Amino acid sequence: MRLYDISQLPMLEGDILVGFIDKWDLLSHVEGDSRHLSLPVKEAMTRNVGRLDKRTPESALKPLFYRGQVAVIVDRQKFPCLVTRSDVLTRHALETAIAELEGGTRGYAFASGLTASATVLELLDKDSHIIAVDDVYGGTYRLVDNVRRHSAGHRVSWINPDNLLALEAAIRPDTRMIWVETPTNPLLKLADLAAIADIAHRHKLISVADNTFASPAIQRPIPLGFDIVVHSATKYLNGHSDVVAGLAVVGNRPELADKSGYLQNAVGGVESLVSQPFSMTHASIPLEQRLAGSITPQLIRLSVSIEDPQDLINDLRQTLTD
Numbered sequence: 001m002r003l004y005d006i007s008q009l010p011m012l013e014g015d016i017l018v019g020f021i022d023k024w025d026l027l028s029h030v031e032g033d034s035r036h037l038s039l040p041v042k043e044a045m046t047r048n049v050g051r052l053d054k055r056t057p058e059s060a061l062k063p064l065f066y067r068g069q070v071a072v073i074v075d076r077q078k079f080p081c082l083v084t085r086s087d088v089l090t091r092h093a094l095e096t097a098i099a100e101l102e103g104g105t106r107g108y109a110f111a112s113g114l115t116a117s118a119t120v121l122e123l124l125d126k127d128s129h130i131i132a133v134d135d136v137y138g139g140t141y142r143l144v145d146n147v148r149r150h151s152a153g154h155r156v157s158w159i160n161p162d163n164l165l166a167l168e169a170a171i172r173p174d175t176r177m178i179w180v181e182t183p184t185n186p187l188l189k190l191a192d193l194a195a196i197a198d199i200a201h202r203h204k205l206i207s208v209a210d211n212t213f214a215s216p217a218i219q220r221p222i223p224l225g226f227d228i229v230v231h232s233a234t235k236y237l238n239g240h241s242d243v244v245a246g247l248a249v250v251g252n253r254p255e256l257a258d259k260s261g262y263l264q265n266a267v268g269g270v271e272s273l274v275s276q277p278f279s280m281t282h283a284s285i286p287l288e289q290r291l292a293g294s295i296t297p298q299l300i301r302l303s304v305s306i307e308d309p310q311d312l313i314n315d316l317r318q319t320l321t322d
């Protein structure tokens with residue numbers, strides 16, 4: 001397999017590779033003897049240039065594939081994959097891997113966790129009602145309650161995941177989605193995924209689980225009945241604090257999978273972390289709601305990871321005594 005970069009845009013005649021153009025949009029190399037492209041290829045490249053004949057200068061030609069795209073050519077003349085925003089081999093590999101890990105049918109990669117969440121929310125029609133657990137990542141809260149409330153007329157009921165009766169009672173005729181984060185950020189509330197998936201099925205609602213904090217190593221919502229899993233892959237899935245990324249996986253719902261693929265085109269580290277959700281991740285939630293949800297200035301979140309425990313204890317002791 002050869003991977004051609006943007007300075008070697010391939011030209012095709014049918015599915016035969018006939019040459020490349022360089023980064024100046026000029027024909028720079030032709031496979032075989034001729035230094036000229038055949039007329040049909042020239043025509044395909046010059047849709048807006050007007051009448052063509054064999055003397056049309058190469059400088060008048062437009063590329064069939066534009067810069068920023070990369071072609072992967074397997075065995076010289078076959079052209080199986082044009083690498084573009086929606087067709088990238090490495091991204092496909094990542095998407096296949098996360099779909100497998102989560103037990104879903106299709107995976108989708110995004111530029112951030114919040115982009116994955118935003119895209120999944122796009123599955124809803126305007127004016128839909130959402131039931132969401134009452135302790136979610138602040139960005140998810142902002143997205144649903146601030147942004148989509150205004151841009152899409154979405155309404156949300158925030159429900160304690162412990163209270164399944166309240167959750168089911170909150171379902172209205174316009175409810176379309178149940179959004180669960182488990183464990184939640186920052187209070188680590190847990191949800192009974194199988195029971196919530198059952199409620200969603202009975203009421204024909206789309207069920208979504210933000211599985212960022214558990215990761216598929218610990219919990220797999222799709223085999224428990226959920227339709228969609230989202231991830232901030234920025235966190236544990238990446239594990240090195242050097243990537244911002246999001247992932248979504250769709251279970252056995254082909255119509256949701258197709259729609260997600262369409263929408264995708266429109267798209268933690270393992271070190272321990274100390275944060276104060278009140279002033280950081282959840283600062284944009286109204287004060288009253290933060291306090292009612294126990295997100296007080298005194299709440300300090302310790303995300304303890306894999307460092308030596310004694311080092312962590314020493315660090316904490318030093319911080320608290322300084």
Ligand SMILES: Cc1ncc(COP(=O)(O)O)c(C=O)c1O
Binds near residue numbers: 181
């Ligand atoms: C549970 C959860 N979901 C989603 C996100 C958003 O992910 P990203 O920062 O990759 O956009 C975060 C970010 O902290 C999160 O904690």
